[in-house]
Amino acid sequence: xxxxxxxxxxxxxxxxxxxxxxxxxxxxxxxxxxxYRQIHxxxxxxxxxxxxxxxxxxxxxxxxxxxxxxxxxxxxxATLRDTAVxxxxxKSGNNAGNMLTFGGGTRLMVKP
Amino acid sequence: xxxxxxxxxxxxxxxxxxxxxxxxxxxxxxxxxxYRQLPxxxxKFMVxxxxxxxxxxxxxxxxxxxxxxxxxxxxxLRIQQVVRGDSAAYFCASxxxxxxxxxxxxxxxxxxxx
Numbered sequence: 001x002x003x004x005x006x007x008x009x010x011x012x013x014x015x016x017x018x019x020x021x022x023x024x025x026x027x028x029x030x031x032x033x034x035x036y037r038q039i040h041x042x043x044x045x046x047x048x049x050x051x052x053x054x055x056x057x058x059x060x061x062x063x064x065x066x067x068x069x070x071x072x073x074x075x076x077x078a079t080l081r082d083t084a085v086x087x088x089x090x091k092s093g094n095n096a097g098n099m100l101t102f103g104g105g106t107r108l109m110v111k112p
Numbered sequence: 113x114x115x116x117x118x119x120x121x122x123x124x125x126x127x128x129x130x131x132x133x134x135x136x137x138x139x140x141x142x143x144x145x146x147y148r149q150l151p152x153x154x155x156k157f158m159v160x161x162x163x164x165x166x167x168x169x170x171x172x173x174x175x176x177x178x179x180x181x182x183x184x185x186x187x188x189l190r191i192q193q194v195v196r197g198d199s200a201a202y203f204c205a206s207x208x209x210x211x212x213x214x215x216x217x218x219x220x221x222x223x224x225x226x
Contacts, residue, residue, distance in 0.1 A: 038155075041201070044155065044217045099157040100145075100155075100157065101157065102156070
């Protein structure tokens with residue numbers, strides 16, 4: 001699976017949009033971009049994933065550049081409960097059975 | 113539909129004892145994964161199992177660690193003769209077959225070795 005690079009930390013004001021970048025310049029054609037987050041000491045939580053089209057769900061939006069070398073996770077109205085470590089993961093295929101390779105992630109601090 | 117369940121949530125063992133960690137996947141999920149998170153580090157994959165089969169154990173330490181997912185009952189991660197370096201949070205995840213690949217994580221078991 002391709003290596004991903006994320007800033008180690010970011011701050012965001014409560015109520016504002018949080019935009020978390022991820023670089024995956026070596027991603028291959030069959031690799032999806034997944035986002036998970038881990039709120040302090042809890043199990044990771046799935047957020048969203050995509051291949052090449054932008055995706056949106058009730059939690060977030062995922063914007064993938066046309067060349068697929070980078071992506072941005074957008075939390076449209078960050079709350080204090082969104083404070084967490086956010087992991088961007090490139091994973092082959094869209095089938096069950098492939099392990100997740102977690103990097104260092106981005107520690108997002110939402111401030112009042 | 114209950115989520116992934118893990119027990120115990122906290123486990124304290126002395127060096128040399130055995131630790132058994134249990135994971136009950138979500139209903140209908142037949143794929144189970146175990147990950148380990150050392151203090152202040154990211155999660156590392158350990159093993160992937162389906163019912164009665166170990167599919168990928170490339171992340172498992174070669175000695176003292178074993179995992180199973182029997183036909184009936186929870187998946188078990190077993191650590192024999194624990195050492196202080198085994199102290200970590202152990203997370204289990206499950207996913208359904210052929211329905212997308214999101215993995216759903218349990219709350220974890222925090223193992224402390226004295």
